Amino acid sequence: MKITKICCIGAGYVGGPTMAIIAQKCPHIDVTVVDLNEERIAAWNDKDVNNIPIYEPGLAAVVAEARSRNLFFSTDVEKAIDEAQVIFISVNTPTKTYGKGKGMAADLKFIELCARQIAKVAKTDKIVVEKSTLPVRTAEAIKSILDNTGNGVQFQIVSNPEFLAEGTAVDDLLNPDRILIGGDSSVEGQEAMQSLVEVYANWVSIDKILTTNVWSSELSKLTANAFLAQRISSINAMSELCEKTGADVNEVARAIGMDSRIGSKFLKASVGFGGSCFQKDILNLVYIAKSYGLNEVADYWEQVIIMNDHQKRRFSNNIVQTLYNTVSGKKITFLGWAFKKDTNDTRESAAIYVADDLINENANIAVYDPKVSRKKVLADLNELQTREAIANEKSVQSFAAPYEACKEAHAIAVLTEWDEFTDYDWQGIYDSMQKPAFIFDGRNVLNGPALKAIGFNYQAIGS
Secondary structure, X not given: OOOOEEEEEOOOOOHHHHHHHHHHHOOOOEEEEEOOOHHHHHHHOOOOHHHOXXXXXXXXXXXXXXXXXXXXXXXXXXXXXXXXXXXXEOOOOOEOOOOOOOOOOEOOHHHHHHHHHHHHHOOOOEEEEEOOOOOXXXXXXXXXXXXXXXXXXXXXXXXXXXXXXXOOHHXXXXXXXOEEEEEOOOHHHHHHHHHHHHHHOOOOOHHHEEEEEHXXXXXXXXXXXXXXXXXXXXXXXXXXXXXXXXXXXXXXXXXXXXXXXXXXXXXXXXXXXXXXXHHHHHHHHHHHHHHOOXXXXXXXXXXXXXXXXXXXXXXXXXXXXXXXXXXXXXXXXXXXXXXXXXXXXXXXXXXXXXXXXXXXOOOEEEEEOOOOOHHHHHHHHHXXXXXXXXXXXXXXXXXXXXXXXXXXXXXXXXXXXXXXXXXXXXXXXXXXXXXXXXXXXXXXXXXXXXXXXXXXXXXXXXX
C-alpha cells in the first residue's frame, strides 16, 4: 500500500515530534495529529511556533516548515481516522493507580478507547501502529477489539516503539540508531510492515530498519529502557560508596566508561533518573515477570527502582542534615524542575520528590526552571496527594529569573542539568544568600572548586 495519509492519535512528547519529522521528510504524505485536548492543539497551531507545547531543540523550525503544508493539528479525531490509511496510537500509558497490577502494570484504558474509536469510525482497511510504550501482547488485545467491534474492516496491527531521548528527540528522529517495526507473519502483516518501512526509508537507510514479530518489538522497548535505567542506578549506588570512602564517582565513571565492553553513556551519577519511560517501563517489566511466576526476575529489575527512590531520599535527607537537621522556615532554591535539560517534561522528575520531602520538613521551596511554569510545578506536587493543594501553594514559589530565586536562600539544590546554570554570576548569588551558603549539586554540573573558593559550602553527588 502506498501511504499518502497518516493520522496520529496523541499530540504529546512522542506523537508531536515524530509526526513533525515524518511530515518534513515525506512531503508527499499528509500527516494529521489529533488530540481531544483543545488547549494543546491550539498551542500546536499557534502562529508563533515558539509557543508549541513541547520544547525540543530544533522542533519549532521543523513544525514551521511542515505545518499547513502537509502537517496538521486538529481535534477532529473521527475525520482524521476516517481519511487515514495508517493510524499511529501515541497516547499516554501511565502506571495503574487502581485494581490488579496497581503501581506496576501499565494502564491501557486510553489505548482501548483509541481502538474502540478506530473500530467505530473506520470504513476502509487500516494499518494501526502502536507507538506508545506498551506491555507485551498489547497488539493482541488491540486486534481483538478491532476485529470484534469493527465494521468488517481489515486491520493490521504493527508495533513501532519509539527510542527517543527527550532533549535530543529531533536528532534522534533524524538520525536513529534503528527503527523497529514488528508485525504479523501473515502476507497481510508483512505488507503492512513494508508500507511502514517505505515511510521511514525516505530518510533512514534500510539497514537501520529492523523488522521483527510483534512480541519481540514490544519487549525490545521495555528491555532497552530497563538496561539504560539499570546503568544509572548502578552508578548511583556507587556514588554513595564513593562518598563514604573518599573516591570520586566522576573518576570512577570515567575509568570504567573507557572499557569498550561497558562504554561511557548513562554513567552520570545524579539525584536520580526521571521521565515518562524508565520507571514506568521497569515496573511494567516487573509486573509481567510476576504474572508469569518469575519472582527472581521481578525482584532483580525492581531493585533498579528501589535504588533510584533511595537516591532521591538520600539527597533530600542530606540537605536537612547538612542544614543543622532542620529546614523549617528556610528558603531552599531549586535550580531546575524538568527531569532533564532541554525539555519541559517533568514526569517523574527527581525535583518533585525532593521538594515533597522538604515541604514535609516545612521548608519554603523557590523554583527556577527556564521552561517549566508554576502551574506545572504545583500540578506535579498535587498529583502526589501528600497534602492539600493550598499547602503546596503556600510552600512553593516560582521565579522567572534565577537571581531572584536565589536571593536570601539558605541553600541551592541543582535538580536539572541546564547548561545556563554554569554561566551564572555565582559571586553575586553568594552575596545575596543567607550565610553560610550551601549548594547541593544533584547533577554534578557546577565547578565545585570555584564555588568553594567563593565561600560556598558545596556538595556534589558521589564525592
